[in-house]
Amino acid sequence: MKVLVLAALLAVAYAKHEEYIGWKSYYIGVTTDEQVKALAPLVDAYELDFIGHPTLNREGLVLVKPQYQAAFIQDADAAGISYRIHVDDVKRALDYDDQLIDAQKRSSLARNGGRQLPYDNYQELDVIDDYLDYIGEKYPDVATVVSPAKSFDGHPIKYVKISTTNFEDETKPVIIIDGGIHAREWISPPSVTWAIHKLVEDVTENDLLERFDWILLPVVNPDGYKFSHTTNRFWRKTRSTNSTVASQLCPGVDGNRNFDFVWNTIGTSSNPCSDIYAGPYAFSEIETRVVRDILYENLARTALYLTMHSFGSMILYPWGHDGSLSSNALGLHTVGVAMVNAIEAEALPYFPRYVVGNSALVIKYYIAGSSEDYAHYIGVPLSYTYELPGVSSTGNGFHLDPQYIEQVCRETWEGIVVGARRAGDLFPKPQD
Numbered sequence: 001m002k003v004l005v006l007a008a009l010l011a012v013a014y015a016k017h018e019e020y021i022g023w024k025s026y027y028i029g030v031t032t033d034e035q036v037k038a039l040a041p042l043v044d045a046y047e048l049d050f051i052g053h054p055t056l057n058r059e060g061l062v063l064v065k066p067q068y069q070a071a072f073i074q075d076a077d078a079a080g081i082s083y084r085i086h087v088d089d090v091k092r093a094l095d096y097d098d099q100l101i102d103a104q105k106r107s108s109l110a111r112n113g114g115r116q117l118p119y120d121n122y123q124e125l126d127v128i129d130d131y132l133d134y135i136g137e138k139y140p141d142v143a144t145v146v147s148p149a150k151s152f153d154g155h156p157i158k159y160v161k162i163s164t165t166n167f168e169d170e171t172k173p174v175i176i177i178d179g180g181i182h183a184r185e186w187i188s189p190p191s192v193t194w195a196i197h198k199l200v201e202d203v204t205e206n207d208l209l210e211r212f213d214w215i216l217l218p219v220v221n222p223d224g225y226k227f228s229h230t231t232n233r234f235w236r237k238t239r240s241t242n243s244t245v246a247s248q249l250c251p252g253v254d255g256n257r258n259f260d261f262v263w264n265t266i267g268t269s270s271n272p273c274s275d276i277y278a279g280p281y282a283f284s285e286i287e288t289r290v291v292r293d294i295l296y297e298n299l300a301r302t303a304l305y306l307t308m309h310s311f312g313s314m315i316l317y318p319w320g321h322d323g324s325l326s327s328n329a330l331g332l333h334t335v336g337v338a339m340v341n342a343i344e345a346e347a348l349p350y351f352p353r354y355v356v357g358n359s360a361l362v363i364k365y366y367i368a369g370s371s372e373d374y375a376h377y378i379g380v381p382l383s384y385t386y387e388l389p390g391v392s393s394t395g396n397g398f399h400l401d402p403q404y405i406e407q408v409c410r411e412t413w414e415g416i417v418v419g420a421r422r423a424g425d426l427f428p429k430p431q432d
């Protein structure tokens with residue numbers, strides 16, 4: 001009997017990540033515009049899944065399914081696109097990640113009495129939800145938890161409003177930060193919960209509370225986030241379906257292609273099975289509508305919007321759909337550079353250097369319907385996508401070792417601090 005139970009447990013353990021047997025991940029480098037152009041058809045032909053986009057002087061990271069690896073390599077060679085293995089056996093690397101996470105879980109539970117939100121491990125949805133509720137209850141004078149809607153699968157989408165003046169002082173600029181719109185980017189939500197921690201529990205920058213009102217939404221896409229923990233590690237989209245067969249077969253929409261700005265015109269797909277599916281129409285997803293409504297709620301005084309993604313060590317600003325510069329490009333770039341400098345001052349020497357610039361120009365890839373462009377389009381003067389450090393470079397695991405999560409949170413916070421202050425300085429004062 002015991003043997004049977006053990007066998008069943010092992011079967012479950014090994015059943016995990018089975019869909020990634022034989023997959024490999026490659027760093028790819030493109031150095032010329034011709035190579036960038038040559039890459040585009042390969043993406044479609046071989047269903048390449050970008051975990052990180054290449055820039056002209058920084059390798060990207062791409063997942064390649066077993067059946068396409070030989071042809072992908074051949075075509076990359078022909079086009080002069082350089083590639084090298086990141087992870088030779090993706091399933092094994094994900095199993096290794098799980099071992100690290102499990103080991104951390106045990107020691108973290110011991111350290112924290114089983115309660116606290118970990119920063120030495122990845123954060124599960126329920127733990128984040130509990131933490132937000134705890135913050136609202138413990139610090140009612142500054143923090144209010146809002147749950148405006150439920151996700152497609154019925155999880156509350158929760159955010160925290162932080163204000164010393166109950167959002168009633170109309171002269172204060174508002175800062176909005178969200179994370180977790182792309183489910184698999186697990187480093188993103190902790191960077192937002194850490195900001196909550198630094199604004200409520202461990203305040204070392206008092207001016208940030210005096211000067212600004214804050215809206216912090218750690219997990220835009222709870223369904224996808226949960227699904228990426230329980231079932232499919234590389235799940236990126238929401239989990240919505242309708243009654244059509246196409247949608248039943250391939251649930252979900254790429255939230256960061258679903259915003260209503262030049263929707264579904266470039267860098268998107270109309271195929272529901274694609275990871276960059278823009279959805280049946282703009283704002284088809286409740287999760288993106290929640291972000292839209294937050295942006296509109298205090299639009300006139302929203303100075304800064306940050307959306308947390310991974311990976312790539314980049315800070316990107318509009319316009320991402322065509323690479324043109326916004327009329328506020330000088331402000332966007334100046335504040336972007338200030339944020340990068342602040343992050344770099346705290347970063348570990350062996351972390352990649354940050355790159356700052358226009359989204360489309362930096363990643364050489366145009367994207368329609370992103371929240372970064374949308375926020376700027378409706379009037380937020382400073383709008384950025386952060387691409388946090390998120391993958392392992394050891395060849396063992398796939399993702400960033402959990403021991404570095406707190407480091408990423410700490411350095412990212414430095415960027416947020418400077419971004420907020422600079423945004424406040426630039427933001428037009430209301431007329432007397």
Ligand SMILES: *[C@@H]1O[C@H](CO)[C@@H](O)[C@H](O)[C@H]1NC(C)=O
Nearest residue numbers: 242243244246247272279280
């Ligand atoms: C249902 O979903 C499918 C796939 O996402 C989409 O093509 C179709 O337009 C959707 N139908 C409606 C009424 O939204």
Ligand SMILES: [Zn+2]
Nearest residue numbers: 182185309310
């Ligand atoms: Zn992302």
